[in-house]
Amino acid sequence: MDASPPSAAQPAQPEAAEAPKxxxxxxxxxxxxxxxxxxxxxxxxxxxxxxxxxxxxxxxxxxxxxxxxxxxxxxxxxxxxxxxxxxxxxxxxxxxxxxxxxxxxQHITEQEHAVEAERLPLSVWLARGWERPAVESCPFEDHDKLGRLYAVPIRKDVFRELHRKAExxxxxxxxxxxxxxxxxxxxxxxxxxxxxxxxxxxxxxxxxxxxxxxxxxxxxxxxxKPEAVAKRTQKAVEAEKAKADKKNQVKVDLAAKALSIVTPFCKAVPTVLKQLPCVEKDGTAEADVSEDEAEALRRAESEASAWQKACAELLALREATRGAGVPLADLPFVLADLKVRKAAWGELLKSARRRIKEQRRNKEQAPSSPPAPKGRARRARAARK
Ligand SMILES: [Zn+2]
Known part of the structure; x- marks a missing residue:
């Protein structure tokens, strides 16, 4: 080869400048x-x-x-x-x-003097019934004419023992x-x-x-340094926790607010339902109307108690994991839902209570008379307005 050195600085590697090393x-x-x-x-x-x-x-x-x-x-x-x-x-x-x-x-090499091994090509060992991976796990040397020679222990039990030790x-x-x-x-x-x-x-x-x-x-x-890494990691963990805690706090506030609304509502509904006129007992037109109201109240109560349960669970979980940065699950409602329901539930209760009062008044006015004629309560209500 007639490659002349491109610069005196690299006389030993003349081709270095042309082809990257x-x-x-x-x-x-x-x-x-x-x-x-x-x-x-x-x-x-x-x-x-x-x-x-x-x-x-x-x-x-x-x-x-x-x-x-x-x-x-x-x-x-x-x-x-x-x-x-x-x-x-x-x-x-x-x-x-x-x-x-x-x-x-490594074990065979280390115990060269104690382990009697023979150096032979892979094919010979395979012919002698050795498994390929076993032979290949033995030390080897490359021979000019014979190729790669594996130094396999002559005694299989010795090999097995070394294998066991390695495992x-x-x-x-x-x-x-x-x-x-x-x-x-x-x-x-x-x-x-x-x-x-x-x-x-x-x-x-x-x-x-x-x-x-x-x-x-x-x-x-x-x-x-490990301390620096630990510090950084610690900082990152702290930041994550703070972030999760902030998010949690919003949920906790919502849950607390919701509880202050759903708890009295859930408590009031059964009492109101008991007093509402019902068809079997009263058989009046009022009772007919209040059946619908009762149904609406029951539906509302069912939703409110589901919310109540979710809020209580969230607050309990928060107590149990305070400061740990465990992200709390979402509540089944958002603040806007709560506001809408608060108004609707309030209306339901107000209307039901009004009906109860009307029924009482009707009974007082006509204790022994037959059921009040149709439309009377409605007229009375209109008169009050
Ligand atoms: Zn490599």
Missing amino acids: PLLCQICKLEMPADAAGRHKVKTFTCRCCLSLQTTLYRNVGQTPVQGMSLEDRATFFQKCKEAPLAGRYTWQTVRSNLLSRLVS EKICELEKALREKKNQKRKSAALDSGLDQDDGPAVELDVAVESLATGRPAKEAKSGD
Whole structure:
């Protein structure tokens, strides 16, 4: 090749100026095109798949298993996972089985002297009755002529034991992380009186950041110290709570106002209904009219008591969750409805009471006479107006 260096500053990479240099992911050790998505640090690059995988790992077992691996094992693990990506997102099941394989391999390597292993190509192991995933979970080396040779323990029971240990380790990590999360959830719930989800997203970003830099989350960025993140998160939670409380207060006020109207109404209706003339008892034209009124009153009372129940429930829930920022459900009415009903219910009661009074007066005036002639009450009412 006769590529002359474009500038004296880059004599070692003459083609750098023409074709952009490919990127090498520091984790999976795979070469990527220069415009590949990922995270750039001063001298290193981490591809997007690896970042996503790290997040999956972090969420399910923390970083510990990968940290303990040799760089080669780690690269193999990430490459293996990448063989079955789901649009850049990884299911924990896939990642977990690959992790298990790498841990088995790690154990075999670590106990090289105690575990007697034979180095043979995959096809030979398959012919000897080994399962492919089992063979692939063993350490390997690439041979010039024979290709990839897998160092599989000669004794299957030894392999099974190592496999069991690796499985145990993952379970332990999963359990430890679950407990840690539960603990965090509990203390967050105590703080806010609320049950929370997997924790705020801000926290995860810091975790991903620290994964990329390879440093613990504490030192991820001076501006992103856990205390600062916690403070920000706390502030956001407080703001959310204040917002919810403000909305709740409007509902609480409406409920209190409604109760002051529906409660006396619900109490009055049965008394009024009892006194209203009715067809069976009185058999008068008045009674006929008041049947309709009674029906209207019963309907109104049914609606009012539903509102009453909703208001009482809302106020009780508010008491139980005071300050926790729990959004309260909507009432079955708005203020305008309440105003309209207040007037209508008042009219119904007034009219019914008037009818009761008329009936009493009629009875007093004619205690032994037959039922009052038709239209008399109406005339009397007209006269009063
Ligand atoms: Zn990568």
